[in-house]
Amino acid sequence: xxxxxxxxxxxxxxxxxxxxxxxxxxxxxxxxxxxxxxxxxxxxxxxxxxxxxxxxxxxxxxxxxxxxxxxxxxxxxxxxxxxxxxxxxxxxxxxxxxxxxxxxxxxxxxxxxxxxxxxxxxxxxxxxxxxxxxxxxxxxxxxxxxxxxxxxxxxxxxxxxxxxxxxxxxxxxxxxxxxxxxxxxxxxxxxxxxxxxxxxxxxxxxxxxxxxxxxxxxxxxxxxxxxxxxxxxxxxxxxxxxxxxxxxxxxxxxxxxxxxxxxxxxxxxxxxxxxxxxxxxxxxxxxxxxxxxxxxxxxxxxxxxxxxxxxxxxxxxxxxxxxxxxxxxxxxxxxxxxxxxxxxxxxxxxxxxxxxxxxxxxxxxxxxxxxxxxxxxxxxxxxxxxxxxxxxxxxxxxxxxxxxxxxxxxxxxxxxxxxxxxxxxxxxxxxxxxxxxx
Numbered sequence: 001x002x003x004x005x006x007x008x009x010x011x012x013x014x015x016x017x018x019x020x021x022x023x024x025x026x027x028x029x030x031x032x033x034x035x036x037x038x039x040x041x042x043x044x045x046x047x048x049x050x051x052x053x054x055x056x057x058x059x060x061x062x063x064x065x066x067x068x069x070x071x072x073x074x075x076x077x078x079x080x081x082x083x084x085x086x087x088x089x090x091x092x093x094x095x096x097x098x099x100x101x102x103x104x105x106x107x108x109x110x111x112x113x114x115x116x117x118x119x120x121x122x123x124x125x126x127x128x129x130x131x132x133x134x135x136x137x138x139x140x141x142x143x144x145x146x147x148x149x150x151x152x153x154x155x156x157x158x159x160x161x162x163x164x165x166x167x168x169x170x171x172x173x174x175x176x177x178x179x180x181x182x183x184x185x186x187x188x189x190x191x192x193x194x195x196x197x198x199x200x201x202x203x204x205x206x207x208x209x210x211x212x213x214x215x216x217x218x219x220x221x222x223x224x225x226x227x228x229x230x231x232x233x234x235x236x237x238x239x240x241x242x243x244x245x246x247x248x249x250x251x252x253x254x255x256x257x258x259x260x261x262x263x264x265x266x267x268x269x270x271x272x273x274x275x276x277x278x279x280x281x282x283x284x285x286x287x288x289x290x291x292x293x294x295x296x297x298x299x300x301x302x303x304x305x306x307x308x309x310x311x312x313x314x315x316x317x318x319x320x321x322x323x324x325x326x327x328x329x330x331x332x333x334x335x336x337x338x339x340x341x342x343x344x345x346x347x348x349x350x351x352x353x354x355x356x357x358x359x360x361x362x363x364x365x366x367x368x369x370x371x372x373x374x375x376x377x378x379x380x381x382x383x384x385x386x387x388x389x390x391x392x393x394x395x396x397x398x399x400x401x402x403x404x405x406x407x408x409x410x411x412x413x414x415x416x417x418x419x420x421x422x423x424x425x426x427x428x429x430x431x432x433x434x435x436x437x438x
Contacts, residue, residue, distance in 0.1 A: 123203030182207040323364035344407040345377040352381030375436040384426040
C-alpha cells in the first residue's frame with residue numbers, strides 16, 4: 001500500500017518537472033501559444049498535487065474534530081477510496097468503532113447506575129459550586145415533595161432550616177434533620193466532574209430505625225419497671241391485707257391510736273393494690289403483639305368504630321364526618337388492634353374539640369401517591385405546639401388531667417407492628433390531623 005502511494009507521488013512530481021521544463025523551453029524560444037497551454041496544465045498539476053498532499057491532512061482533521069465532539073457516527077469510505085488514503089481511512093474507522101463501543105458501554109453503565117439510584121430509598125442530591133442541581137433521584141423528590149429543583153437556593157424558599165443544614169454541612173460529615181416530621185440523616189461527600197468540584201449529599205431516612213430503638217428501650221424499661229414494682233409492692237399489699245384481717249377478727253385492746261392504725265393499714269392496702277393494677281396495665285405496652293393479619297374492608301372498620309362511639313359523640317355534641325373515595329379499599333392488618341388505635345385517636349379528638357363552637361371530627365381513608373393506604377383523623381380543636389408534638393408518643397406523657405399517657409404510645413407500637421407509621425400535624429388554635437400510614 002505504501003509503495004503505491006510512493007509511485008503515485010513520484011509520477012506526479014515527474015509530470016510536474018516535465019511540464020516545468022517544457023514551459024521553460026517555450027519561454028526561451030518565444031513559443032507563447034504553447035506556453036499558455038502548458039501554463040493551464042501546470043496550474044491543474046499543482047492544484048492536483050496540493051489536493052493529493054492535503055487529502056490525508058483533511059481527513060485527519062475531520063477525524064480529530066469528530067473525536068473532540070464525540071461524534072462517532074462518522075465513517076470514512078474505504079471501498080472506492082484512493083489507494084493513498086485507503087489504509088488511513090480503515091484505521092480511522094477502526095478507532096471510531098472502538099470509541100463508539102466504549103461510549104456505548106459507558107452509557108449503559110450510567111443508565112444502570114441511574115436505575116439503581118432511582119430504586120434505592122436513600123435520597124441523592126448533587127450540585128456544583130454555584131448551587132446548580134446536577135441530579136436528584138425520585139426518592140429525594142418524594143421526600144421533599146418537589147418535582148424538580150433547578151438551584152439549591154430555590155430550596156431555601158421551601159424549607160429554610162433544611163437549606164441552612166445543607167449549606168453548613170461539611171464534606172465527610174453528617175447531620176440529623178427533620179423533613180416532614182421524619183428524622184433524616186444527611187451525609188456529604190465531594191468529587192470532581194470535568195475539572196469542576198461537585199457536592200453529593202445522601203438523605204437517609206432513619207426515622208424507623210430511631211423509632212424501633214426507642215420502642216425497644218421503652219419496652220425494656222417497662223418490663224424492668226413493672227417487674228420491680230410488682231415484686232416490691234405485692235408483699236406489702238398482702239401483708240397489709242393480713243394485718244387488716246387480724247385486726248377485724250381478733251379482739252385487740254382498743255386504744256386512742258387503734259382507729260388511726262386501722263385507717264393507715266387500709267390506706268397502705270388500697271394504694272398498694274392500685275399500684276399493682278397500674279403496673280399490670282402498663283405491662284401491656286411491652287406485651288402487645290399482632291394476633292392475626294387479615295384482609296379487612298376499611299368501610300367495615302369505620303362502621304364498627306362509629307357504632308362504638310355513637311352515644312359518646314351525641315352526648316358531647318360532636319359531629320363525625322366519614323369520607324371515603326373508594327368504598328372497596330382494604331387493609332392487611334389485625335382488625336382488633338387497628339380498631340383500638342382508631343378508638344384512641346377519636347377519643348382524643350373528642351377531648352380536643354370540647355371547647356370548639358362547632359366541634360367536628362373527620363374520619364377519612366385514601367391511597368397515597370406512594371400507593372400506601374392512609375387513614376386520617378382530623379379535628380378542629382385546640383391544636384398542639386411543636387414541643388407537645390415531640391412528646392405525645394412518649395410513654396406516660398399526657399396533657400390531660402386524668403390521662404394515662406399510654407394510648408398514643410400503644411398506637412405507635414401497633415402501627416410499627418404493621419410495618420406502618422403514625423404521623424401528626426397540628427396548628428395551635430386550628431386543629432390536629434393524625435395519619436395512619438400502612
